[in-house]
Amino acid sequence: MPLPLPLAHVESFESGPLGCMCSIIADLHAKTAIVVDPGGDAEYINERLTALGCTLVQVIHTHTHFDHVGATPELQSAHKCICAIHEADRFLYDLLPVQAAMFGMGTPARAEMDGSLVDGRPVAVGAHELDVMHVPGHTPGSVAFFLPAGGPKGEPIVFAGDTLFQGSVGRTDLWGGDTNALLTSVKKRLFTLPDNAIVVPGHGPLTSIGVEKRTNPFVRS
Ligand SMILES: [Zn+2]
Numbered sequence: 001m002p003l004p005l006p007l008a009h010v011e012s013f014e015s016g017p018l019g020c021m022c023s024i025i026a027d028l029h030a031k032t033a034i035v036v037d038p039g040g041d042a043e044y045i046n047e048r049l050t051a052l053g054c055t056l057v058q059v060i061h062t063h064t065h066f067d068h069v070g071a072t073p074e075l076q077s078a079h080k081c082i083c084a085i086h087e088a089d090r091f092l093y094d095l096l097p098v099q100a101a102m103f104g105m106g107t108p109a110r111a112e113m114d115g116s117l118v119d120g121r122p123v124a125v126g127a128h129e130l131d132v133m134h135v136p137g138h139t140p141g142s143v144a145f146f147l148p149a150g151g152p153k154g155e156p157i158v159f160a161g162d163t164l165f166q167g168s169v170g171r172t173d174l175w176g177g178d179t180n181a182l183l184t185s186v187k188k189r190l191f192t193l194p195d196n197a198i199v200v201p202g203h204g205p206l207t208s209i210g211v212e213k214r215t216n217p218f219v220r221s
């Protein structure tokens with residue numbers, strides 16, 4: 001009998017100056033990994049990749065606010081990997097020094113960002129694929145990554161960035177933010193995912209699509 005496809009390995013942890021939720025998604029058989037939103041702490045991320053025995057093949061970003069891209073240049077120079085954003089967020093990456101100054105931080109290092117994240121074009125990690133969903137609103141190029149069986153019991157999992165939080169949604173008062181677009185992205189895109197899908201938000205505790213549909217006061221339908 002053929003063995004079932006092993007689940008992807010997923011771990012999420014806070015990183016960087018504003019506690020951005022960073023995730024490592026790995027195929028432990030193919031020994032490859034991708035990193036989502038490395039806000040900082042490149043050393044810790046590298047330690048985990050070494051412990052997992054995985055090569056980092058790509059760094060992907062839910063959006064390009066400075067607190068989600070802090071460790072990207074270090075990871076890129078260490079691993080020579082592709083670092084990807086949605087092209088509609090490139091202007092924000094160009095504004096990185098302005099973003100950092102607004103939060104009282106020095107000018108950050110820059111990575112070479114590839115604008116290859118496109119709605120409907122999946123990102124592969126070994127035998128697994130993440131669906132890319134363009135969910136504009138928090139920023140014009142915000143995306144969510146959906147892994148159909150990435151949870152600890154094989155549940156679906158979505159990396160939502162700052163679009164959806166437990167009991168809240170992302171702010172829209174920064175460059176290119178759009179409240180109506182954000183609410184549409186949550187209701188018409190994220191809320192079409194299965195109720196049992198685990199939500200890894202850009203900050204704060206994990207939640208699920210079902211819980212947010214029922215209880216999130218910003219987007220209750
Ligand atoms: Zn943000």
Ligand SMILES: [Zn+2]
Pocket residue numbers: 020065067068162202203
């Ligand atoms: Zn954030």
